[in-house]
Amino acid sequence: MGFLSRVIGSCTRRRVASVACAALLSANPALAASDVSVLHFWTSGGEAKALNILKSDLTGKGVGWKDEPVAGGGGGNAKTVLRARIAAGDPPTAMLMLGQDIIDWAREGLLGNLNDVAAASRWDEVLPKLVQDFVKVDGVYVSVPTNIHRVNMLWASKAAFDKIGATLPTSWEEFNALAPKFQAAGIVPLAHGGQPWQDLTLFENVVLGVGGVPFYRKALVEGDLAALDSPTMLAVFDQMRRLRGMVDANFSGRDWNLATAMVIRGEAAMQIMGDWAKGEFTAAGKAAGRDFLCVPAPGSAKDFSFLINSFSMFSQTDPAKRQAQAAFANVIMDPANQLAFSVAKGAIPPRRDVPTVGLDSCGQATAADLVAAQPADRAVPTFAFGHAAPAALVGAVSDVVTQHFNSKMSSQDAVKRLVASVKAVR
Numbered sequence: 001m002g003f004l005s006r007v008i009g010s011c012t013r014r015r016v017a018s019v020a021c022a023a024l025l026s027a028n029p030a031l032a033a034s035d036v037s038v039l040h041f042w043t044s045g046g047e048a049k050a051l052n053i054l055k056s057d058l059t060g061k062g063v064g065w066k067d068e069p070v071a072g073g074g075g076g077n078a079k080t081v082l083r084a085r086i087a088a089g090d091p092p093t094a095m096l097m098l099g100q101d102i103i104d105w106a107r108e109g110l111l112g113n114l115n116d117v118a119a120a121s122r123w124d125e126v127l128p129k130l131v132q133d134f135v136k137v138d139g140v141y142v143s144v145p146t147n148i149h150r151v152n153m154l155w156a157s158k159a160a161f162d163k164i165g166a167t168l169p170t171s172w173e174e175f176n177a178l179a180p181k182f183q184a185a186g187i188v189p190l191a192h193g194g195q196p197w198q199d200l201t202l203f204e205n206v207v208l209g210v211g212g213v214p215f216y217r218k219a220l221v222e223g224d225l226a227a228l229d230s231p232t233m234l235a236v237f238d239q240m241r242r243l244r245g246m247v248d249a250n251f252s253g254r255d256w257n258l259a260t261a262m263v264i265r266g267e268a269a270m271q272i273m274g275d276w277a278k279g280e281f282t283a284a285g286k287a288a289g290r291d292f293l294c295v296p297a298p299g300s301a302k303d304f305s306f307l308i309n310s311f312s313m314f315s316q317t318d319p320a321k322r323q324a325q326a327a328f329a330n331v332i333m334d335p336a337n338q339l340a341f342s343v344a345k346g347a348i349p350p351r352r353d354v355p356t357v358g359l360d361s362c363g364q365a366t367a368a369d370l371v372a373a374q375p376a377d378r379a380v381p382t383f384a385f386g387h388a389a390p391a392a393l394v395g396a397v398s399d400v401v402t403q404h405f406n407s408k409m410s411s412q413d414a415v416k417r418l419v420a421s422v423k424a425v426r
Contacts, residue, residue, distance in 0.1 A: 156295075
């Protein structure tokens with residue numbers, strides 16, 4: 001039984017969508033009719049700058065913006081807040097959602113229908129299928145994409161690489177060989193924040209770089225037990241153990257943007273993180289090529305692990321609120337906003353008709369790589385951020401990855417625990 005069904009008890013699923021949902025969504029009239037309450041977890045400098053582009057345009061059109069940030073880069077805290085608000089009959093007007101969460105909430109009957117807005121602005125024509133797959137559920141647009149992120153990215157301090165006279169690594173073997181050289185120079189090889197979602201982001205990158213796209217799909221999209229219990233997965237955990245030896249002693253609990261700041265300051269040489277990290281470099285006044293370097297994570301130069309950011313719109317019974325949602329959707333999809341947002345966020349626009357000439361060298365390379373990866377079937381949905389698999393599978397894998405990374409657990413034991421954990425949720 002789904003969460004909404006548990007909240008309203010004995011209602012049937014059809015009545016949930018038509019009656020109980022309406023009651024929930026109209027239960028709190030505190031907001032003015034033309035306001036949009038926006039629940040999100042974008043609290044870093046680059047994220048806030050990107051979000052302000054949308055806020056400024058929307059408020060300039062006479063629609064109020066009630067900002068409702070919930071700290072926590074992975075979005076887990078925001079999801080907890082959302083569930084509590086749904087139970088209390090006080091959902092936000094719009095929420096930043098990722099991947100499978102959008103599909104789940106849409107099928108609970110809680111998200112609104114944006115098809116009229118989408119048709120008027122030709123979303124079917126301008127959005128690629130890999131974006132539509134995560135904003136359009138059962139033929140209905142329920143979410144509005146702000147940007148596409150590439151998760152398999154390596155960020156580097158140019159000063160740190162210049163100091164040891166090294167070039168950027170393209171394989172894990174090259175990456176590993178750099179670590180002692182940076183350590184000898186007093187530089188932390190790998191900036192990392194010890195939070196489960198960041199550990200899982202590292203793991204996703206290692207799976208893709210060590211095993212390639214076919215293995216990634218088998219292991220992380222399909223949850224194939226043979227792939228999970230394989231020599232390749234053993235090699236993945238071996239590499240994770242090497243990465244654990246490259247982080248500094250104070251990594252535990254560090255927010256991702258503080259890890260990025262270590263690279264910005266030259267205290268750390270590299271960070272493996274999605275391209276939202278570039279938003280922090282940009283906000284700090286740093287330029288690609290001059291101050292920092294960007295390449296795909298080791299072993300994945302031709303692959304593209306994608307994350308679609310979007311704002312999902314909760315159903316409204318008040319016509320004025322639906323109009324405010326439509327205005328917000330149009331602001332998000334405005335081509336000029338899509339480009340400006342992507343520049344600030346470190347991403348690329350989801351609209352394929354937005355010229356990429358306004359992006360920096362990293363952004364233009366990312367856009368070109370996505371275009372090349374799609375026909376080659378090398379674009380894969382991110383696992384760490386809930387696109388590739390249901391939450392139960394992501395959680396089962398995440399628990400093992402974090403346990404392994406923060407202990408002396410052997411790779412062999414990690415593989416055994418991984419298989420057992422996945423079996424338990426299948």
